[in-house]
Amino acid sequence: MLETTALACERGGMRLFSDLGVALQAGGLLRVRGNNGSGKTTLLRTLAGLTRPAAGSVRWRGEPIGDDFRREMLFLGHAAAVKDEMTVSENLEFSSRISCLDVAESKIRDALECLGIVRLADLPARYLSQGQRKRAALARLALSASVPLWLLDEPFSALDDEAIARVSALCAAHLAAGGMVVLTSHQDIPIAAADARAIEMRG
Amino acid sequence: MLETTALACERGGMRLFSDLGVALQAGGLLRVRGNNGSGKTTLLRTLAGLTRPAAGSVRWRGEPIGDDFRREMLFLGHAAAVKDEMTVSENLEFSSRISCLDVAESKIRDALECLGIVRLADLPARYLSQGQRKRAALARLALSASVPLWLLDEPFSALDDEAIARVSALCAAHLAAGGMVVLTSHQDIPIAAADARAIEMRG
Amino acid sequence: MLQAYAFIVRRELRLALRRKGDVLNVLVFFIVVASLFPLGVGPEPGQLRAMAAGVVWIAALLAAVLSLPRLFAADHADGTLEQMLVSPQPLLVIVLSKASAHWLLTGLPLALTAPLIGLQYDLPTDALGVLLASLLIGTPVLSLLGSAGAALTLGVHGGGALLGLLVLPLFVPVLVFGAGAVTSTLIGINPSAHLSLLGAFLAVSSLIGPWAACAALRVALD
Amino acid sequence: MLQAYAFIVRRELRLALRRKGDVLNVLVFFIVVASLFPLGVGPEPGQLRAMAAGVVWIAALLAAVLSLPRLFAADHADGTLEQMLVSPQPLLVIVLSKASAHWLLTGLPLALTAPLIGLQYDLPTDALGVLLASLLIGTPVLSLLGSAGAALTLGVHGGGALLGLLVLPLFVPVLVFGAGAVTSTLIGINPSAHLSLLGAFLAVSSLIGPWAACAALRVALD
Amino acid sequence: MASRLLQFATPQAFFPLAGKLVPWFSVLAGALALAGLYVAFLVAPTDHQQGESYRIIFIHVPAAWMSMFLYVVMAGWAGLGLALNTRLSGMMSSAIAPTGAMFTFVALWSGALWGRPTWGAYWVWDARLTSELVLLFLYLGFIALKSAIPDPVRADRAGAILALVGVVNVPIIYFSVQWWNTLHQGASVSLTRAPSMAAAMLLGMLLMALAAWMYSIATALSRVRSIILERERDAEWVRMQRSAA
Numbered sequence A, B: 001m002l003e004t005t006a007l008a009c010e011r012g013g014m015r016l017f018s019d020l021g022v023a024l025q026a027g028g029l030l031r032v033r034g035n036n037g038s039g040k041t042t043l044l045r046t047l048a049g050l051t052r053p054a055a056g057s058v059r060w061r062g063e064p065i066g067d068d069f070r071r072e073m074l075f076l077g078h079a080a081a082v083k084d085e086m087t088v089s090e091n092l093e094f095s096s097r098i099s100c101l102d103v104a105e106s107k108i109r110d111a112l113e114c115l116g117i118v119r120l121a122d123l124p125a126r127y128l129s130q131g132q133r134k135r136a137a138l139a140r141l142a143l144s145a146s147v148p149l150w151l152l153d154e155p156f157s158a159l160d161d162e163a164i165a166r167v168s169a170l171c172a173a174h175l176a177a178g179g180m181v182v183l184t185s186h187q188d189i190p191i192a193a194a195d196a197r198a199i200e201m202r203g
Numbered sequence C, D: 001m002l003q004a005y006a007f008i009v010r011r012e013l014r015l016a017l018r019r020k021g022d023v024l025n026v027l028v029f030f031i032v033v034a035s036l037f038p039l040g041v042g043p044e045p046g047q048l049r050a051m052a053a054g055v056v057w058i059a060a061l062l063a064a065v066l067s068l069p070r071l072f073a074a075d076h077a078d079g080t081l082e083q084m085l086v087s088p089q090p091l092l093v094i095v096l097s098k099a100s101a102h103w104l105l106t107g108l109p110l111a112l113t114a115p116l117i118g119l120q121y122d123l124p125t126d127a128l129g130v131l132l133a134s135l136l137i138g139t140p141v142l143s144l145l146g147s148a149g150a151a152l153t154l155g156v157h158g159g160g161a162l163l164g165l166l167v168l169p170l171f172v173p174v175l176v177f178g179a180g181a182v183t184s185t186l187i188g189i190n191p192s193a194h195l196s197l198l199g200a201f202l203a204v205s206s207l208i209g210p211w212a213a214c215a216a217l218r219v220a221l222d
Numbered sequence E: 001m002a003s004r005l006l007q008f009a010t011p012q013a014f015f016p017l018a019g020k021l022v023p024w025f026s027v028l029a030g031a032l033a034l035a036g037l038y039v040a041f042l043v044a045p046t047d048h049q050q051g052e053s054y055r056i057i058f059i060h061v062p063a064a065w066m067s068m069f070l071y072v073v074m075a076g077w078a079g080l081g082l083a084l085n086t087r088l089s090g091m092m093s094s095a096i097a098p099t100g101a102m103f104t105f106v107a108l109w110s111g112a113l114w115g116r117p118t119w120g121a122y123w124v125w126d127a128r129l130t131s132e133l134v135l136l137f138l139y140l141g142f143i144a145l146k147s148a149i150p151d152p153v154r155a156d157r158a159g160a161i162l163a164l165v166g167v168v169n170v171p172i173i174y175f176s177v178q179w180w181n182t183l184h185q186g187a188s189v190s191l192t193r194a195p196s197m198a199a200a201m202l203l204g205m206l207l208m209a210l211a212a213w214m215y216s217i218a219t220a221l222s223r224v225r226s227i228i229l230e231r232e233r234d235a236e237w238v239r240m241q242r243s244a245a
Ligand code: HEM
Pocket: E057, E060, E061, E064, E065, E107, E108, E109, E110, E111, E112, E114, E115, E116, E118, E119, E122, E128, E129, E130, E132, E133, E173, E174, E184, E185, E186, E187, E188
């Protein structure tokens, strides 16, 4: 469904990678590995359509990625996209709304429950700790079962062991239901997947 | 040398911890463990004198912490304190200067070498990846052997395995030379230390 | 799409309410600037009346320029803007709703306060009405073109001053026609020519502004 | 300590050079604002000459207010300010060096450009000299009191407008005496009374400003 | 033909071509300017209404024309770069901007000097003068924006958007004398009044305008050469060039 052909990316005039071809089918998990600065974030942003590739293209269901693709994709980057002034549940509501997801009150609470932060639902995000903030951002995963493709940039950083288990369980469930996950991570978190692959950036 | 007596911290009217007494002697390593939001960052900021405790006090060489303490302490928080517009080496030079450390050209390069980013010395920090930025911030450790107390908040997050090894080696060397290290981390990184202890926040 | 427009506007308004006083600040800034003038220039009533419209308009321009850097910056810094770009919502809708919210939070309050300041400067009633009308037509231009400027300077350090440099010249026609409408009323000329020019300018900028803002946002987040 | 002062100032200047045009932007903003006035107010030379000093001073005030939010905000956001607070350097030295750098980068260039704008407004030569003098004495006040304002509004959303609201009233005396000095020269009165009042104000604010900024910074980072 | 042209659209190919063209255009500019000044000051007769001061026209009008024309060209290059993602386009627009700003400044300055004897004031806030001033600010804003963004690709694209927005101002400058009754008079007035003078005046103006054209091309080309060197400093061919020199 998602495939890249001869993808190349440049930053500041330097090739980060080139001639990258990956293809991901329903139920597939792709781990992007590599040292600091090897281009993992750049690759994910290119897949999401945020960064223009220097060469090659990204295709979704055979078409170049465009407006339709954005309906079927969820991208969570380094930045948590959590607004300090809004409460945790308001934040989740807005980010789901903007992705055209269902935002019934009860679903929101279930999603927060799922990440173990339902206790903080009405706390303004300003007061969250680093890890709680990350959890608040990841709570969207629990609402996005219907979104086929998940692109997650270091979802496990700043999380404690309990949260890591919760998030990897969410990913595993998504894969089992025929979803696709692309993730970068420096930690080796086990995720149950029928079709798991890894690519190593720059050797 | 560093000790707290009946330390308590509040955030938003909620006690995070209370009656905390820790004491650290030369060569001692203290790991602060705990779930997301359990108060690790708050504890470290209190030890550094940035946050005022709700009760109790922090003492250094028997005195309440004050101006002298700041000469003997290095605090690295969540924020990398790396300026986008300056090159990596300029950043390191400034942060060392302000801590009254020696900043000979060669020492700077050695420190960058030690973190494996000497190649990036003249790149504006704007272009660094997440992990490279963290390395740039941590390079100060390599210059701070003479500073007895290191307070490190999640030094290993965003780092790849190679960088983690480098940083933990630095910590081990510091401890062996009679320094003290307090660190928080969700990952269990082995650090060689004669006197290693851990405290678990909120049970 | 209309739904998306509505809920983004609602969110912006709610955020503004949370950041208590945000709206109030721009307003008070406007009033302070307008009140500084007589201090700097000297208090002769005739002279003051002649410059009233210009002063109010300049104060409005500056208040707008001061409030513009925030239009996208906060959303950019915390990653919300990135999320908006990868969301299924058309970027144009997002830009339009942010510009609308900006107008509701700055332009509209400014326009509604302006007659009070006009009173201070001893403007006659018909001139007050024209002042209000000119601001109601002109301030949306500030939000529309301003959003383009804000998007262009996103992530640029020292963006505030650069933004001022970029958009203030574009606001000049608004200032000239807006203040001109009031001044012509003062000397007994029908202001409708000026006002309709303002309207034309609004039409042009509602085409150009959001387009430029969309393009600039994509560039800023590349 | 002197050494720390010097290297922080040097660093600020270097950073400003890197953010190419930062200095230039404030300057051009200043010029644009000063050129906007005749647009809004009307072009009679006599009237313009009378308001020249006020306009230049108001433009300087606004340029300063626009540049102030950046004084600590960038260092706050990336953690540098935190590092400065835990460093062995006295906070007062840090604040003083940042305020000095701010003056070197905005106040001084503004003061040096002001006579050119005065020329545009057709001011006589002696008034130009007084304008320059008043700005050289007055602009450090903007940086000193401004640093306190910037520290107080640190981390407050919508800080830009709030900052303006906080410091502009404090700047009013500077505006009145600064513009007053020039205007009195125009009508043949010796401006030294005004200038020495400005000097006194500078002395007071150099005591109060940095102290308040230090206290506010500690609060902002608690 | 098109492919032959496209061949020069890469910085590497354009660099030597530009290098060859610069001296030619510089010489042409100098020669035309000399001829124009000769006609302007020695051939064209004194105006019986304005006296000698009217001769500012030979500077003022070519500068005003170039200021508008160069803006359109600059925006055109910028737009091309935005649409087709060609590297050279952004460099060209950067190279043109300072010359355009310079001509705008000259038009403003000469107009102001001219205004003093004819209108009795250096400056009035009428539509043409104001929109010309806005043009100067647009040029400056373009230059400032580009230099504020360190990444050249991003700077090119952001600058292009601004340049395109600003294009609206050019017709406003041009037609402002027709749309509003302004103080600024058109040339046609003096042309119809003294047709015998017009020939020499027209010739002088045309020569000066052509000189301005040549000058603009020469400066833009030589500036684009240094921009190419700066931006492609890491490219193989630039390093070879440098080691050869
Ligand atoms: C700062 C003041 C001035 C500015 C910004 C200015 C601007 C311009 C511009 C943009 C043009 C070219 C437009 C066109 O070709 O239609 C132009 C042309 C011209 N200007 Fe000015 N001008 C100024 C002052 C003056 C003054 C004081 C005079 C004479 C009294 C003057 C006489 C002319 C003439 C005769 C033309 C040629 C118009 C034509 O070719 O149709 N300008 N000016």
